[in-house]
Each structure stands twice: as C-alpha cells, then as structure tokens.
Amino acid sequence: MVRAQQVRVWSPSVSGITEVLHARFTDHAYPMHTHGSWTLLMVDDGIVRYDLDRHEHGAFRQVVTLLPPDVAHNGCPATPHGFRKRVLYLAPEQFGEPLIGPAVDQPTVEDPALRRRIDLLHARLAEPGDEFAAEVHLAFVAERLRAHLTRRTPGAAAVRDPRIAGRLRELLDERFVAGVTLHEAARILHAHPTYLVRAFSAAFGLGPHQYVVSRRVDLARRLLREGVPAGEVAVAAGFYDQPHLSRHFKRILGFNPGQYAARGRRQPGVPGRLTDAFGRP
Known part of the structure; x- marks a missing residue:
C-alpha cells in the first residue's frame, strides 16, 4: 500500500536558510516554476525526474542536487511509488550570481561526505536549540558545494592557529x-x-558548538546541585527548553537532569561531598 502524501515545512532561525521542507509525494508533478533561493535537494527514496534549462536530469539517493535561483525547472516521480525528499532553500547570497551558470550545467553532485554533512545539518535543524551546530554544518556544506561548482578539490587541510x-x-x-x-x-x-x-x-x-554545550551542561550541574528546578535551569544555562537540556545532559553524562538533581546534592553534614546519579560519593 502506497503511503499518503506527507509534508513538513518550517523556517529555522539559522542565517542563510529560508525554509526547510521534508516531504513524500506519490503522484504530484511540479509544473515549470522558479524560486528566488537556491534549492538544495536530497532524495531519500525513489527518483525525481526534472527539466532544468531545457535539459533532463534525475535526482536520486546517490546524489546531492543544487538548483540555482530564478532558473525554471519542474519535477515528477519517475517510479510508481513516488519519492521522499528533504530540501533546504538557501538565501541567494550563499553562492552568488557567478555560480548560477555552473549549477545549471551540473546540478548534481555525487559526494558521500557532502551528503553525510547535509544529513547532520537536517538533524540539527529538526530540533530547536541547536542553531549554532546547524550554522557550522551549513558553513561546511556551502564550502564543499562551492568547491564542486568551481571545479576545485573539496576538503581542506587542518588549520593550526x-x-x-x-x-x-x-x-x-x-x-x-x-x-x-x-x-x-x-x-x-x-x-x-x-x-x-x-x-x-x-x-x-572538539568543535566550538560542543564546547558551548559542555559549558552549559557544567553550569546546569551547578544550578541543579544548588536546588534550582530543572525547568528554570534549562533557560538559565542557555538551553532552548527542558527537553533540549535533557538531551545534551544525558548525551554527555549518561543520565538525565532529574536523576542528577535527586542524587547530586550535597550530603547533609558532609560539606563539599557529593553523590553521583547512582548515590555513590
């Protein structure tokens, strides 16, 4: 049985990304149209057939597709069960007008490292609170795409500064x-x-985002030890909300803030002595 159409669309608080679209279509065919933004497309299931500048192309799982702004294109499923896709609409200044021509000539890129980086970017965009990490991934995605569009070898040496x-x-x-x-x-x-x-x-x-999260988790631990409620701790430590705090707290420490608050306070009569989340000193 073919699943019905599914669409999720939102505008993240990340500079350079105007909109995110996750969708599954079974029989929808896009007419010829244009966007004012760059369209960064990944197809996770199925195949999309499309025309760009009077040339036929295909988008499928093995490739990353970048469609330039203000260039007409269409799209339709190439198989009976349709397609599932993830799209980032990027601001025009992400690549600039000089790269429109190269993108028209070669809209698809076969680059597993680029696809993995875009996967990480989508994962960060799916939950609020990790905009800094999304910015980092977007910067590297844009850098790698520019390298492909300008025929340079993607990647760069480590920076020692x-x-x-x-x-x-x-x-x-x-x-x-x-x-x-x-x-x-x-x-x-x-x-x-x-x-x-x-x-x-x-x-x-470690990356700057991981460093910031580590600093925030350390502050959250101190506030929890002082008896501040977890809901207040999340905002005071710089997290988006309590689930955002809990996700990173458990990822780093292996247990959640509630366990830490219950077990991590000072033992009565023993100044400065703490128990961990399992009651151990």
Missing part, C-alpha cells in the same frame, strides 16, 4: 549562555567561519 582559536574560546566563554552565532564570531574575529571551526577543533579537540 592557536591565537585565533584562543580568541574564539574567550568569546564563547563570555557568551556561552546568551549565545553567539558563527557569523557573529567570524565578524568579530575577522576570520572565515570554517577557518574558525577548523582552528578551534585543531587546538582544543
């Missing part, structure tokens, strides 16, 4: 609760976003 890495850590330490976007950090430190991420990761062994 302890000075810029240290300055980024200072900025993150100052603003880990309020938050800072990757583009803000790049503007403040006068460095390209992907350069910042590579320099930070090389210097400290």
Whole structure:
C-alpha cells in the first residue's frame, strides 16, 4: 500500500536558510516554476525526474542536487511509488550570481561526505536549540558545494592557529549562555567561519558548538546541585527548553537532569561531598 502524501515545512532561525521542507509525494508533478533561493535537494527514496534549462536530469539517493535561483525547472516521480525528499532553500547570497551558470550545467553532485554533512545539518535543524551546530554544518556544506561548482578539490587541510582559536574560546566563554552565532564570531574575529571551526577543533579537540554545550551542561550541574528546578535551569544555562537540556545532559553524562538533581546534592553534614546519579560519593 502506497503511503499518503506527507509534508513538513518550517523556517529555522539559522542565517542563510529560508525554509526547510521534508516531504513524500506519490503522484504530484511540479509544473515549470522558479524560486528566488537556491534549492538544495536530497532524495531519500525513489527518483525525481526534472527539466532544468531545457535539459533532463534525475535526482536520486546517490546524489546531492543544487538548483540555482530564478532558473525554471519542474519535477515528477519517475517510479510508481513516488519519492521522499528533504530540501533546504538557501538565501541567494550563499553562492552568488557567478555560480548560477555552473549549477545549471551540473546540478548534481555525487559526494558521500557532502551528503553525510547535509544529513547532520537536517538533524540539527529538526530540533530547536541547536542553531549554532546547524550554522557550522551549513558553513561546511556551502564550502564543499562551492568547491564542486568551481571545479576545485573539496576538503581542506587542518588549520593550526592557536591565537585565533584562543580568541574564539574567550568569546564563547563570555557568551556561552546568551549565545553567539558563527557569523557573529567570524565578524568579530575577522576570520572565515570554517577557518574558525577548523582552528578551534585543531587546538582544543572538539568543535566550538560542543564546547558551548559542555559549558552549559557544567553550569546546569551547578544550578541543579544548588536546588534550582530543572525547568528554570534549562533557560538559565542557555538551553532552548527542558527537553533540549535533557538531551545534551544525558548525551554527555549518561543520565538525565532529574536523576542528577535527586542524587547530586550535597550530603547533609558532609560539606563539599557529593553523590553521583547512582548515590555513590
């Protein structure tokens, strides 16, 4: 039995992404149309046949498809059971007008590393609160796509720049609760976003987003030990909400904030001595 049409669409709070679309269609055929944005398409099941600039193309699981803005295209399922797709609509300035021609000539890219990075980006966009991580993934996705469009070899060597890495850590330490976007950090430190991420990761062994989350979890632990309710802790520590706190807290520590709050307070009469989430000192 063929599943009915399914659509989920939303606008994330991530600069450079205007809209996200996850959809399954069985028999819908798009007429010729245009978008004012770049269309970054991944087909997870089935095949989409489409025309772009009077040439026929196909989108399927093994490839990433990038359709340029203001260029007419259509689309329809190439198999009887339809297709399932994920789409990111990217702001025109993500790639710029000079790359429209190369995208028309070669809209599909076969690059497993790029597809994995886009998978990670979609995963971060699916839940609120991880916009910084989504920004990081988007920066690397855009960099890799630009390399394909300009016929350069994707990928870059590790960046060794302890000075810029240290300055980024200072900025993150100052603003880990309020938050800072990757583009803000790049503007403040006068460095390209992907350069910042590579320099930070090389210097400290984890990405800037993981560092911010670690700082927030540490603050949440302190507040929980002091008896602050978990719902208040989430906002005070910089998390989007309590589920966002719980997800990262358990991922890092192996247990949830409720267990920690119940077991992680100071033992009566033993100053400074704590128990862990399982009642152990």
